[in-house]
Amino acid sequence: TWSWLKMSFTGALEVLIEMKNQDVKFSKDTYVLAFAICYKLNSPESFKICTTLREEALLKGEILSRRASCFAVALALNQNELAKAVSIFSQIVNPESIACANLNVIIHIQSNALENLIETLTNAAEGNLSKFVKRHMFSEEVLAKVREKVKDVPALVAKFDEIYGKLHVSGQVTNYSLDAVLCYTPRDKKSHTLLLNKRMVSRRTFRPLSQSLLAE
Known part of the structure; x- marks a missing residue:
């Protein structure tokens, strides 16, 4: 059911946010996972988290993949944040x-x-x-x-x-x-999907979302 999936996505996102709060460097694939989860949750809060993660990454000079950017654009559109969606889309190098x-x-x-x-x-x-x-x-x-x-x-x-x-x-x-x-998910990315699923099931919470990334 969607309620169970939502809980699983929320738990996985909390894991990723805790990693970020502990200054664990995100890879390109980690950003894809984070943005995909935010997109699936499709809430004002997940939009803020996605936006914060993206802006921090760009400030650090990190290059986000096209796939990660697509999730961010889709989430912005779903949240009726058209200007943000257009801005992100315009920055995709090879659309x-x-x-x-x-x-x-x-x-x-x-x-x-x-x-x-x-x-x-x-x-x-x-x-x-x-x-x-x-x-x-x-x-x-x-x-x-x-x-x-x-x-x-x-x-x-x-x-x-x-x-x-x-x-x-x-x-x-x-x-x-x-x-x-x-x-x-391309065949060579299946390992990342399996890893995400494992995290969803085995690792649930560290602290509330409102007390982690957005509080900083």
């Missing part, structure tokens, strides 16, 4: 991934930048057709949000329906949700 492509669409939706959104999807569907160029993939769930957003603008609906058909024909639509895309 050429399925997660970035879909987050960019959500940013356009929340920004009400519908003309630019349709143009972005058009470029993805009708751009360079070389088989050697990696095409952007879009989640069916995200595209459904686009259609819902433009449904009251006949001209944009017509354009979207045309683009939607082209994206399907070219195999650029996936049934995976945005959440599934974000949380997909």
